[in-house]
Amino acid sequence: MDFLDELEDSDDIKRWQSLFGYTHVQAIQKIQEHRADLSRVPITDSHWDIVRAEKEAEGYNKEAYEHSHSLMTSLTSNSRPRKITSKTKPSVYLLKLEGPLDTVIRVQSAAGLDIAPQEHRGTDDSGEHTVFCKVDVHTKEKLGEFLASQGSRFQPTFIRYSRAEKDLSTKSAYPTLGIDTTMPQHRLCSNDDPKLVPAQNQYPVWYFFYGTLADPSVLKRLLGIDPSYCPASVVGGVLKTWGGKYKALVDAPSGKTVRGQAFLVKNQEQEECLQLYETDKYDVVRCEFQLHGKKVKGLTFRFIGDVDP
Known part of the structure; x- marks a missing residue:
């Protein structure tokens, strides 16, 4: 049985779906990426021993808890101001409308925008019809701050929209x-x-x-x-x-x-x-x-x- 077969039979997929709001396919991908990432900062055994009882009661195992730490680190780092040079234009992203950010009105509220962003309809990586909206890098950072302040485990899908x-x-x-x-x-x-x-x-x-x-x-x-x-x-x-x-x-x-x-x-x-x-x-x-x-x-x-x- 290869790695993917083992993963298909694993309770880890259901755990990651429940904890992080991933689809079945996303959960498999995220687990594979996590295990293949040799540069990640691991949770020490002593740290895990301290929080283990509390986190297991919430549905975590050590690996899922480690992943949650990496998500929070990513949200925190993304909220830091970036230096923009005179030749650099602010990045634009397509945000998939789903989870707690499933409408442009909720995106507007979460990011504190004066006007709701415009909807754009398309297909995702699996070919399913979905709805996106365009947000700039500052709105992306505000959404990260909002989710972090809510203690949300949801990870929004951002696609870099890069064109001349x-x-x-x-x-x-x-x-x-x-x-x-x-x-x-x-x-x-x-x-x-x-x-x-x-x-x-x-x-x-x-x-x-x-x-x-x-x-x-x-x-x-x-x-x-x-x-x-x-x-x-x-x-x-x-x-x-x-x-x-x-x-x-x-x-x-x-x-x-x-x-x-x-x-x-x-x-x-x-x-x-x-x-x-x-x-x-x-x-x-x-x-x-x-x-x-x-x-x-x-x-x-x-x-x-x-x-x-």
């Missing part, structure tokens, strides 16, 4: 690759100034790709189409690396150019797939590139983190 932000101004050329849009020479001349092209919801729109998105196999997997590229070179950027291997397009003097591929994004659905692929380490910015010997106004993904030295 697109927020093109209607009043300035911001954001544009390689250009400080606050400088006088880059200010608008009129409401229909070419610097405002492309607009936020303008489709189709040309994108300049320079890294993995310039690989047709990657784009085919993302969009489900056979992509058609055009050789192009963008102005105002330079390629760096981050993480030792990933290409990063960052601002550079306007005389600098980068060679890559241009691709015509047909609609918002295609664009959102690309934003999710690039993650929140990038943002969408206006740019100008040479295409078929002509200047084209388009968009690209600019890296916003720290590049390798």
Whole structure:
């Protein structure tokens, strides 16, 4: 009998379901993760001897009690303020609505929000229909503090929602690759100034790709189409690396150019797939590139983190 078979027959699954509110599948996964985690801080035998009678009366054994300690440590550490650098944007998470946080109204109350977050319907890892809401990192921390203050054993399901932000101004050329849009020479001349092209919801729109998105196999997997590229070179950027291997397009003097591929994004659905692929380490910015010997106004993904030295 292997480990999983033993676990299927174990009372530990029911214990973890009862104590922590896990589903059957979640309980198996959490027990396996706990036993495989060699870095966890174990509860000493002397500590367990002191609390054993009380905790066993509550349904714990030593292993489950050890897991409860790790959950409380996680909640406490998550409630500590984090230092956010100028290049780091606050993280966004999808919170599964379940347990004591099964409605957006309860989430609003627990986190002390002025407005209830918006519901989003989808499927979980097991393919079951479920409901989520978006919360930022500060709300996530407030929910952790609330559950800790209630002595709750419930562990909410948070899924990192990471996508490249697109927020093109209607009043300035911001954001544009390689250009400080606050400088006088880059200010608008009129409401229909070419610097405002492309607009936020303008489709189709040309994108300049320079890294993995310039690989047709990657784009085919993302969009489900056979992509058609055009050789192009963008102005105002330079390629760096981050993480030792990933290409990063960052601002550079306007005389600098980068060679890559241009691709015509047909609609918002295609664009959102690309934003999710690039993650929140990038943002969408206006740019100008040479295409078929002509200047084209388009968009690209600019890296916003720290590049390798």
